[in-house]
Amino acid sequence: MTSSTTDNVSPIERLRSAVPGLDQILGGGLFRTGVYIIQGLPGCGKTILANQICYGHVAEGGSAVYVTLLAESHSRMIQHLSTLSFFDVKAFPDKLAYISAFHELETAGLKGLMAVLRREMRTRKVGVLVLDGLVAASEGASDLDLKKFIHELQSIAVLQDCTVLLLTSGNLHRMAAEHTMVDGLVELEDKLFEARSERSIQVRKFRGAGPLRGKHSMRIDNDGITVFPRIESLYRIAASDTTTSERAVTSGIASLDGLLAIKGVPASSATVVIGSTGTGKTTLGLHFLHASTPEEPGLHLGFFEGPDRLRSKARSMGLALEPLEASGAVELMWQSPVEATVDEIAERLLAAVARRGVRRLVIDGLSGFLESTVYPERIARFFSCLVNELRNRRVTVLMTLETRDVVSSVVSMPWGVSGLVDNLFFLRFVHDEGHVERLLTIIKMRDTDYQAGLRRLKIDSHGMHIAGTYRADGDVIPSAQPVASPEGAAPSPSK
């Protein structure tokens, strides 16, 4: 006798949710035949989430029923849902139905409600059942009654191969009787940060698997809900040691490469170009981008200057981007810095990198990320994970960062940025006997030698180039200085 009992236990199948990103944070989807609570205040997206799961199940050939108690009227719900892309009128009535069970609850209590649910599961043979309004069901019922109700629901769900979603806006801030019984607890939130609100989703309990913990941002638009897993929870593996000095990637400026021992920046490294407005950060980025080829494609993520303006700017310096875009060597991507979450931007960025096998990336305006976050304490971990992931994907990154001081010899690094820098270039203006000069200083290069000192920088119709050494007093020699962390703790110096 060699067989063991575990050989006979098959894993529970998952129910794909059709909510982008949700299955990722659940580690593959809800477990079929599970009973889950989806909770949150009115307006946080419970109804849309549950409906999206229903319609997704129907689209895959299943059937679903949406049972309401004291909730939004069915006709109004259908009116609202009909504006969403997943709404499918053909699903009615064979594959999807909205029914009310409030009368049964009111006349026969939880037993009457259970009878409706049991009958709907059996007669319609549904794979997903939603009960909207658990609060109404629990009013007047004892904790024991409610536990028995959920226990019975779990038993029926298994027998009928049906996954059950219980929607509620109650008991948000305490562990209630029903929380202890269900297989999972998903909480939605719409939180205000000054004038801006951010939606989030959190899996607070999930039997049978380890979800991606913590809050993840969420968007609701015409396609319904999209979840953006927090990048720190997705990419927890340290960067492989791909940043080496053995292989150089040209900066796109021959005279700048000439200052670097390997004649370029190390492949898969992260370079930050820091400087005040007008010093040439975007121009340096355009040079770097212009060196892209179809074999080593480039991507430009801009937060402030749109693609047309960039093309025009590049053209004026003899760096026409249009032919590179036509050949597939370059893609320009623009992102508003104000109405997207950092995770949404990171997801879009990493998807674009994967889609074209990008090897050169310019992020023009790191402050765009900084402005997009409502949790500043996250930013150090966020950047660290994003840059690590880009390194793992063998992407060489050049990022620009604007400083406030137009004329300064101090490089103020926002908290969170200093730790991700392999290479740091400082651009600035100096006054010199009535003239204003642009200077470039290489402050640090990881794993490779470079020529330190102050270099004159010229920008003309041929683009940017180094125009000799600048000699000056000691007070213009730059020094790197990270600013304080959001928590007030002393940040570690840049690596």
Place this chain on the structure above:
Amino acid sequence: MKTILVVDDELGSAEVLSLILEEEGYRALCAVNGRQALVQARDVVPDLVIVDYMMPLMNGADFARELRADTQFADTKIILNSGLPEAAIREHFGGYDAFLRKPFKVEALLELVQRFIGR
């Protein structure tokens, strides 16, 4: 007095409709699903039924089919209503006298009621 049976699993809307119809001088009765409605219909033989499409136990289409198959309801008019568009419903069932897409205005309903059964 003409009798109208209002059938809707969302009991609140059925009750509101019944009150409005009573104010208009009709005798109005409520049911919350097709099965319950069928029992009441056999008891009172309504002149008109206003029935929702999606309901538990027995939906509006199945209820209307039962009425149509029973000769005692030969003169009973049926107004079907739903939040779904009529085209989606007509694919499955067409045996009604009028259709109202929810949410509808009460004037639209009363006009139909008056046209079918008068005052």
